[in-house]
Amino acid sequence: MAIFEVARFSTLPEGELAVALLKRHGIDARLPDRDMATVNPDLLIAIGGVRVVAPDHQIVEARQIIAQARSGAFEDADDETGDWQIDAVAGKVGELDEQDIRGVLGTSKKAGVFVILAFLLLSMASCLLIPMGGY
Template identity: 65%
Template sequence: MRDELEVARFSTLPEGELAVALLRNHGVAARLPDRDMATMNPDLLIAIGGVRVVAPDHQIVEARRLVERIRAGEFIDDSDDWAIDAVPGRIGEMDEAEVAGVMKWAKKAGAVIIVLAFVVFPLAGCVFDLARV
């Protein structure tokens, strides 16, 4: 097996994942050796200097050039293919059905159950315990 060298470091896991995906799309066998640590303990990312992207030593030059192109913004897609179409006359406005969502009455029932379980029942238990004394 060949040695792996560090291609670049990224401050967040999603940035590193995107870089690896783009490198793999261009034929570079890149990977994130810090993925598990970054997932389990993301606070340590600052301490270790970010998420490392590594690649085989024979592909390191190509990988670093691709990362330079990424950081220069060459792969940014400015098309409107991903844009959400706004409903004319309703920008920033939502009606009650959109606010309630699909849960509607279930949200209200859940709130009542939580209040009963964590407020009313414990208080009632304390009152009954005091009444026995």
């Protein structure tokens, strides 16, 4: 049994969703680049994205399902709440406030950067202060 590429996606979550959609439709889809994308996601650009593959006897159906998904065929027209959209959840249309941009870890990130910089500076300072050649 041969395995062929169904589609490529720019991020791992997109590839995971595609595999889940295909499996829901009875396609034996796989994500062979999952480990690489998890360990080093920066390489996704270099390899051209995350590949979704399927067996040769299911490839035509799998590509049709992905094409339908990309065209919006599986969109739920009855979902008018918009709960999945950031703007609808935040109660704004078209703009985000500072908290939405920074996220909940905004202050923690700044503190973490400070701690790392302090650690690096202290390490370098201790190297300079140790007399050359001994104790």
